[in-house]
Amino acid sequence: MPMHIVVCIKQVPDAKNVRIDPNTNTLVRQGVESIINPFDLFAVEAALKIKDSDGSTRVTVITMGPPQAAEALRETISRGVDDAVLLSDRAFAGADTWATSTTLAAAVRKLGDVDLVICGKQAVDGDTAQVGPELATLLDIPYATFVKKIEALDGKHLKVIRQTDEGVEVWKVPSPALLTVIKEVGEPRLPSLRHKMRAKKAEVPVWGVEALGLDPEKVGLSGSYTQVVRVFSPPRRGNRVMLEGAVEEQVEQLFRYLKEAKVPGL
Amino acid sequence: MKALIDHLKCTVCGVCEDVCPVSAIKVGETSAEVSDDCTLCGMCVDTCEFGAISLPEAGTGPAADLASYSGVWVYAEWRDGTVHKVSHELLSAGRKLADKRGVTLAAVLLGSNLGEDLSSELIAYGADEVYVVDRPELARFSDEAYANSVVHLVREKKPEILLAGATSMGRSFVPRVAAMLETGLTADCTELDISDEELLLQTRPAFGGNVMATIICPNKRPQMATVRPKVMKPEKKDGHQGRIIATALPEECFKSRIEVLEVIAERDQTAKLTEADVIISGGRGLRKAEHFALIEDVAQLFGGAVGSSRGAVEEGWIAPSHQVGQTGRTVAPTLYMAVGIAGAIQHVVGMQGSQVIVAVNKDPNAPIFDVATYGVVADLFEFIPAFSRRIRTERGEA
Numbered sequence: 001m002p003m004h005i006v007v008c009i010k011q012v013p014d015a016k017n018v019r020i021d022p023n024t025n026t027l028v029r030q031g032v033e034s035i036i037n038p039f040d041l042f043a044v045e046a047a048l049k050i051k052d053s054d055g056s057t058r059v060t061v062i063t064m065g066p067p068q069a070a071e072a073l074r075e076t077i078s079r080g081v082d083d084a085v086l087l088s089d090r091a092f093a094g095a096d097t098w099a100t101s102t103t104l105a106a107a108v109r110k111l112g113d114v115d116l117v118i119c120g121k122q123a124v125d126g127d128t129a130q131v132g133p134e135l136a137t138l139l140d141i142p143y144a145t146f147v148k149k150i151e152a153l154d155g156k157h158l159k160v161i162r163q164t165d166e167g168v169e170v171w172k173v174p175s176p177a178l179l180t181v182i183k184e185v186g187e188p189r190l191p192s193l194r195h196k197m198r199a200k201k202a203e204v205p206v207w208g209v210e211a212l213g214l215d216p217e218k219v220g221l222s223g224s225y226t227q228v229v230r231v232f233s234p235p236r237r238g239n240r241v242m243l244e245g246a247v248e249e250q251v252e253q254l255f256r257y258l259k260e261a262k263v264p265g266l
Numbered sequence: 267m268k269a270l271i272d273h274l275k276c277t278v279c280g281v282c283e284d285v286c287p288v289s290a291i292k293v294g295e296t297s298a299e300v301s302d303d304c305t306l307c308g309m310c311v312d313t314c315e316f317g318a319i320s321l322p323e324a325g326t327g328p329a330a331d332l333a334s335y336s337g338v339w340v341y342a343e344w345r346d347g348t349v350h351k352v353s354h355e356l357l358s359a360g361r362k363l364a365d366k367r368g369v370t371l372a373a374v375l376l377g378s379n380l381g382e383d384l385s386s387e388l389i390a391y392g393a394d395e396v397y398v399v400d401r402p403e404l405a406r407f408s409d410e411a412y413a414n415s416v417v418h419l420v421r422e423k424k425p426e427i428l429l430a431g432a433t434s435m436g437r438s439f440v441p442r443v444a445a446m447l448e449t450g451l452t453a454d455c456t457e458l459d460i461s462d463e464e465l466l467l468q469t470r471p472a473f474g475g476n477v478m479a480t481i482i483c484p485n486k487r488p489q490m491a492t493v494r495p496k497v498m499k500p501e502k503k504d505g506h507q508g509r510i511i512a513t514a515l516p517e518e519c520f521k522s523r524i525e526v527l528e529v530i531a532e533r534d535q536t537a538k539l540t541e542a543d544v545i546i547s548g549g550r551g552l553r554k555a556e557h558f559a560l561i562e563d564v565a566q567l568f569g570g571a572v573g574s575s576r577g578a579v580e581e582g583w584i585a586p587s588h589q590v591g592q593t594g595r596t597v598a599p600t601l602y603m604a605v606g607i608a609g610a611i612q613h614v615v616g617m618q619g620s621q622v623i624v625a626v627n628k629d630p631n632a633p634i635f636d637v638a639t640y641g642v643v644a645d646l647f648e649f650i651p652a653f654s655r656r657i658r659t660e661r662g663e664a
Contacts, residue, residue, distance in 0.1 A: 013287050013473070038593050066288075066303060093267055094306030094321075097441070098450060124592055124615075125473055128453035133409065133441035142523035143409060145438040159527070163587070164434040165540055166345065167532035169407075172525040183586055183593050221267055221306055221322065225450030228308045228321070230480040234471065242641040250642050251652045254624065255660070257640055261622050263601045264543040265568035266657065 002056035005047045005116045006108055009040035009063045011072045012125040036072045039120025041188040046181050047118050048080045058082050062107050064092055070204045077199035078191035089208035094221030101134035103219050106212040117178040121146055136178035144171050148184035267322050268304035273297040275318035282310040334424055335487040338364040341430035342373040342388050349387045352431030354500035356493055359458055360429055361392035366460045370394040376415055378405035389508035396510045403520035407435055410522040413442035418519050425488050427466050432492035444490050450483035451490040456497045475618050496598050544570030544601045547590055548578055551606020551646055555583035560650045567657045575607045591616035606646050609634025
């Protein structure tokens with residue numbers, strides 16, 4: 001049986017463009033450049049690696065986002081992904097991780113026979129790392145987070161190595177399952193000319209609430225359990241001190257400052 | 267849905283147009299207008315000094331029997347026979363929340379052959395009750411068995427707040443708990459408080475720490491949050507009394523579809539990165555792999571960990587597990603020392619939560635100095651050995 005892998009990606013603002021204006025202390029974004037969440041590119045790469053070893057594998061990428069997110073999907077096709085589906089509907093706006101997972105789960109179900117879902121560890125705009133595990137729970141499939149290596153064990157199981165704060169763990173995961181992956185699964189390959197041509201022509205279907213059979217009240221902001229009540233700039237750091245003088249003087253000053261700050265181990 | 271503009275309050279100052287990350291706001295002649303591109307991120311709301319912008323209310327379903335939920339719970343993480351520091355921190359933070367609400371503080375302890383010491387330690391940090399589930403199936407972590415157990419306890423006891431550490435374990439299984447309970451979860455909080463409406467105010471960084479957001483979960487219980495380690499202050503409550511409650515759960519709680527084949531502890535610097543009080547990081551300025559020895563030497567003097575920039579990893583000078591930043595680890599030690607690191611935003615987002623940041627760089631214009639507490643413009647090959655010597659002299663080792 002050929003394997004079907006679904007990869008979930010997200011378009012995020014390029015971190016280079018997000019900063020605080022020191023004068024107004026507000027968030028400034030120059031331009032509206034979006035990139036594919038870096039961890040999701042690792043997820044795409046992980047799927048393509050499996051496809052490399054078994055050519056019959058089909059990789060479908062999905063994303064929930066505004067119409068322009070279709071560009072991100074096309075970019076993954078240019079890297080070798082087979083198909084892409086855009087989940088886009090005004091009703092999806094303002095979704096928290098629960099409402100996002102609800103929408104993604106409906107899409108994975110609609111895709112049908114899915115053997116493996118791969119997500120990036122987290123998106124770099126929200127940094128929650130919640131959608132993967134929540135999606136797996138809604139799909140009622142097992143999952144493994146922070147995966148750095150994936151090996152096929154037999155037709156029905158995968159062996160994965162996950163990175164934890166304490167070390168690594170080797171897990172045997174039955175299929176279908178969901179994995180969230182980290183950088184170590186492999187550097188994303190570059191788009192190729194052949195796939196770029198394909199990406200240009202590819203049909204990217206758009207599924208909204210109706211196509212997914214979802215209640216508009218259960219998605220987007222209305223379907224979210226959490227609510228943002230305030231957004232503000234983080235407190236700014238105290239004034240920086242530049243340590244002047246010759247190297248020995250700089251060393252002495254730093255040593256004293258760190259002593260004063262009671263840095264452990266000093 | 268999109269952000270709402272009060273046309274009477276809008277002064278067409280244009281600040282909202284500048285902050286909108288998706289360029290959905292255009293300021294017209296008499297008022298700002300929001301297009302359908304609005305993602306309801308809320309960035310504009312707080313930047314409007316005139317209070318002209320608001321978000322539509324989240325519809326959050328029927329507000330069920332919220333009043334039947336009471337108490338603050340902390341998931342207590344432990345390893346090698348001791349309670350994880352983050353659990354001390356959470357109990358201290360949870361104690362304040364529970365006192366503010368006038369409710370009890372409980373800890374949930376899962377594992378195998380736990381012994382009483384762990385529970386006593388949790389009580390010493392403020393827990394009134396410790397629910398202990400001691401089962402061989404819980405000897406090794408698995409998302410399903412751990413989440414199912416917590417879910418079962420929550421359904422039975424109905425706490426109003428459930429907190430866990432934003433560790434690799436907490437961030438892995440707690441989303442499953444939230445999804446099974448069908449409630450909201452806020453990740454990686456750095457501040458917790460109780461609002462006038464008695465709701466949990468969960469504040470967390472977003473956009474790589476460039477903005478802070480305060481989040482509530484008005485209509486679902488428990489209100490759930492993971493909390494970033496090393497942010498809350500641990501406070502021991504000497505003489506605090508509590509009850510240890512051994513709890514039996516149905517067999518099906520302990521079932522897991524995955525099988526843990528092997529657990530390999532990494533006792534080197536890399537695994538310590540997120541827990542270290544001191545991190546000394548090296549970047550491209552080190553010029554070769556061998557020069558990381560300088561960094562390791564200082565790290566060892568502090569009993570700290572070695573970090574690196576992406577540049578140094580890409581050069582192949584150090585393993586990716588040391589990388590701090592957007593695609594690496596996010597760290598917040600007491601001292602972060604960036605040596606020969608330029609300070610690209612991708613690096614800064616991974617370390618700007620550190621208490622004291624020391625930047626050592628030859629280039630006085632390096633962006634790393636923008637986030638530094640102490641800046642040292644110097645040749646690192648002179649400065650770092652001199653700094654090590656100074657520490658050794660102080661210790662009489664020189």
